[in-house]
Amino acid sequence: MNHSILGAVALGYTPQIDRQRMVTATRLTVIPLRPDAKLEAIELLAAVAEVWPAGAGPVILNVLSEDLLESLLRSEPSANLMLEVPAFMATDAAHVEPLLAMKKRGITLLLKGQVAQALPPETKPCFKFAVLDPDDESRGGPDTGLPRLIAGLRESAAIDAAFERGAQGVIGWPMQGAFEPPPGSVKPEVQADLQVIVELMSRIDQGEDVERLEQTLKRDPSLAFKLLRYLNSAAFGLPVEVSSFRHAIMLLGYARMKRWLALLLTTASKDHAMRPIMYAALRRGLLMEELAKGMSDSELRDEMFICGLFSLLDHMLKQPFTKLLQSIPMPERVRQALVDESGPFQPYLELVRAIENASVFDFRAAAEQLMLGAEEINHCVLRALNKASQLE
DSSP states (O other): OOOGGGGSEEEEEEEEEOTTOOEEEEEEEEEESSTTOOOOHHHHHHHHHHHSOTTSOOEEEEEOOHHHHHHHHTSOOOTTEEEEEEHHHHTOGGGHHHHHHHHHTTOEEEEESOOSSOOOTTTGGGEEEEEEOHHHHHHOOSOOOOOEEEEEEOSHHHHHHHHHTTOSEEEEOSOOSOOOOOTTOOOOOOOHHHHHHHHHHHHHHTTOOHHHHHHHHTTOHHHHHHHHHHHTSTTTOOSSOOOSHHHHHHHHHHHHHHHHHHHHHHHOOOOGGGHHHHHHHHHHHHHHHHHTTTOSOHHHHHHHHHHHHHTTHHHHHTSOHHHHTTTSOOOHHHHIIIIISOSTTHHHHHHHHHHHTTOHHHHHHHHHHHTOOHHHHHHHHHHHHHHHHHHO
């Protein structure tokens, strides 16, 4: 369905992470592309409901438009929606009534930013968390007594430090920049639970027969089960149920199977600390695939998917891409983007990073380079987020 608001905003998404590194919600940031744009709450809620319908996982709305926020506070969103309310609006007596009405409807409200004065006593119970960035934390102010979510973090060490300071959760990404091994460190081996997938990818790349491939997969039945679950998911959309690896190869062929092994490789780690990175990798792959939907070359679309998935493999396997290339086969255009930061996929990867960082400046620059409109990009974002929720 078309929503006119998607042509007037830039969308960004970020996970909310708990102490166990579980992703507990997705924060959707909505940034107007023009300060005078007339944005309708009903349009935004309809677009969001297509990804997160009532009863689905929680979504945090971080809306960077006062007018749109005013409209949202007087709307009737579904109960799985959480709304960030800036401190200046939360302490304004004019908003007491709509805040109380939101609480009555069961909507979770988050206080965004450091308050300059105490919250009105009647509205304080409306808020479940305070969302603070590192500058808010250092600036200080009246204590709201609310559990804290720290937002805007980009590194694993910063996330660890936030939890050590007592944060209830973090809204951010633990993978700023490329992975660099510590000086003097020994090259780690690919994790044992992922070795079977790497071997399968290599065997498919070499065109080995199905019997050999099946024997390799049987060494890890849990991976075989997960692969079949992916292939039979609504997101994959096969017309018949896949009953075995051999059946999957017959239906898909070797080239298409490589993309699903790539997905398995980036979502099969048993390291709990990798959960936010697996969350990011899955969405990167799906978003790059959506952005490639207009391309006539199906091989190119599959490679875009793999490029997004593999773009965080260095963090997941704790090896730089130059080392990973020695054990994991990658298409040349994927290698160019991940190792050389060049080639046809690189601009798409830059757009995905801009969306992750909710950077409207980088969003505009990447969109212009690719000659894509905001509406087209935002539809791709929402479809990718929807597909990701079906696969998890």
